[in-house]
Amino acid sequence: MRRYRIVHTTSLVxxxxxxAAHNELRxxxxxxxxxxxxxNRIRIRPMTWSHVYRDHWGAHVMAMESLAQxxxxxxxxxxxxxxxxxxxxxxxxxxxxxxxxxxxxxxxxWLMVSDRTRVGDGIAELVDAVRGLDSPRxxxxxxxxxxxxxxxxxxxxxxxHSTGEExxxxxxxxxxxxxxxxxxxxxxxxxxxxxxxxxxxxxRDLEVGESATGESHAWVELWDDAWVPADPTNGTTVADDHxxxxxxxxxxxxxxxxxxxxxxATASLEVRVAFTRLA
Numbered sequence: 560m561r562r563y564r565i566v567h568t569t570s571l572v573x574x575x576x577x578x579a580a581h582n583e584l585r586x587x588x589x590x591x592x593x594x595x596x597x598x599n600r601i602r603i604r605p606m607t608w609s610h611v612y613r614d615h616w617g618a619h620v621m622a623m624e625s626l627a628q629x630x631x632x633x634x635x636x637x638x639x640x641x642x643x644x645x646x647x648x649x650x651x652x653x654x655x656x657x658x659x660x661x662x663x664x665x666x667x668x669w670l671m672v673s674d675r676t677r678v679g680d681g682i683a684e685l686v687d688a689v690r691g692l693d694s695p696r697x698x699x700x701x702x703x704x705x706x707x708x709x710x711x712x713x714x715x716x717x718x719x720h721s722t723g724e725e726x727x728x729x730x731x732x733x734x735x736x737x738x739x740x741x742x743x744x745x746x747x748x749x750x751x752x753x754x755x756x757x758x759x760x761x762x763r764d765l766e767v768g769e770s771a772t773g774e775s776h777a778w779v780e781l782w783d784d785a786w787v788p789a790d791p792t793n794g795t796t797v798a799d800d801h802x803x804x805x806x807x808x809x810x811x812x813x814x815x816x817x818x819x820x821x822x823x824a825t826a827s828l829e830v831r832v833a834f835t836r837l838a
Contacts, residue, residue, distance in 0.1 A: 560643045561799045562597075562838035565758055567775075568831045569816050571632040575824035580625040582818030585805045586636035587619035588757070594803060598639040605629050616812055618805035630824070634816065639837065642799040648785035650696035656784070657695050658749050666782060668808060669751035675809035676743035679724040685740075686747045695750045699781045699789065702744045706737055707794040719810075734777040735810050737792040741779050742809065751782035753806050756813040759793075760800040760834050770835040775815060776801070 567586055588596045601621055603609070609623040625632055656662065663670060672678075678686065685705060689698040709730055716731035723739030726732035738754055745752035754777065761773035778790040778797055788797035805813040820826070 560641055560838070561836065562639065562641045563760060563802070564835040564837055565636075565638045565640060565802065566831075566833045566835075567636040567638075567758075567815070568829075568833075569634040569636075570829040571820075572827050572829065573630050573820075573822070573824035574827075575822065576628050576630055577632075577820045577822035577824055578626075578628055579822075580629075580632055580818060580820040582623055582625075582632075582816060584621040584623065584634065584636070585614075585618050585756070585813055585815050586634075586638075587621070588638050588640050588802050588804050589617070589619060591803065593643050593645045593799075595641045596638060597641060598637070600637045602633075602635045602637075604633045614812075616805065616807045618807070618813065638802075640802050641838075642802060644796075644798040647796070648783060648787055650694060651784045652695050652782075654695060654749075657751070657782070662751075663749070666751040669753050669782065670746050670749070671808055672743075672746065673809050673811070675722050675739045675811065676746060677722065677724060678743045678747045679728075681727045682724055682740060682743050683747070685727070686744050689744075690748065695748070695781075696783050696787070698748055699745060699750060699783075699787075702741055703779075703789050703791040704794065706741050706744075706791045710737055710740070712737075712792060734792040738777045738779050739809060741789070741791045745779070745781055753780050753786075754809050754813060755780055755788065755803060755806050756810070756815070757804040758802040758832060758834070759790075760802075760836075763800055765834065765836045767836050767838060770833060773832050773834050774830075775804075775832060777810070780806070 726736030759776035
């Protein structure tokens with residue numbers, strides 16, 4: 560078991576006055592098997608009103624408004640999370656299992672094609688290369704390995720609205736792109752897959768009491784009679800250094816911060832994520 564304090568700071572700085580801002584925040588890690596959130600506090604300046612709810616995918620969402628005139632919006636989410644590694648579920652599904660009509664109907668939302676995960680000619684070649692493997696898990700493992708091998712992790716190579724196919728064409732991107740490429744390929748094979756948004760502790764060897772600066776992270780989960788996590792960006796097992804925050808069909812379902820504001824000012828976004836190991 561490991562215990563971390565995660566401080567996720569977001570500042571939206573405007574070059575002029577803003578009269579109102581309406582935003583949604585997904586910055587609260589859930590309680591689930593292998594993960595317990597002992598504390599979560601979200602501080603917002605300025606804030607007029609807030610409401611907390613669970614979205615369709617089960618994520619904890621804070622909807623908030625800042626109605627007083629302001630030139631910056633500061634958000635600080637502080638979470639204390641305990642994580643423990645769990646063994647991967649056994650590979651049990653056959654191709655017939657995942658292609659069964661009842662399974663595809665029940666998991667339809669995780670097979671849907673979106674602009675982010677749409678398969679073009681490039682990802683289609685990746686899919687064809689693994690189509691003949693013995694099982695869905697074997698195909699998924701091969702896809703993750705090929706994405707990891709072919710892609711360069713390069714911030715700035717893509718934009719926040721880029722699709723998986725665009726990133727695959729460039730053979731470069733960030734964790735969001737690695738996840739979209741992998742999800743698109745898995746769904747093209749008929750394997751249900753979902754996007755996971757959260758945090759990755761920046762150093763596995765972080766000592767108790769030590770802090771480090773990191774960032775948000777994204778990985779995937781595929782269905783093999785149970786949800787199986789995979790991290791195509793790092794090629795490592797999803798374990799006690801991964802902290803789940805939200806799940807969805809793609810990034811558009813799970814951004815940590817999104818919203819609108821009223822005013823003619825241009826905004827710049829500053830984000831910082833700091834980790835402290837507590838146990």
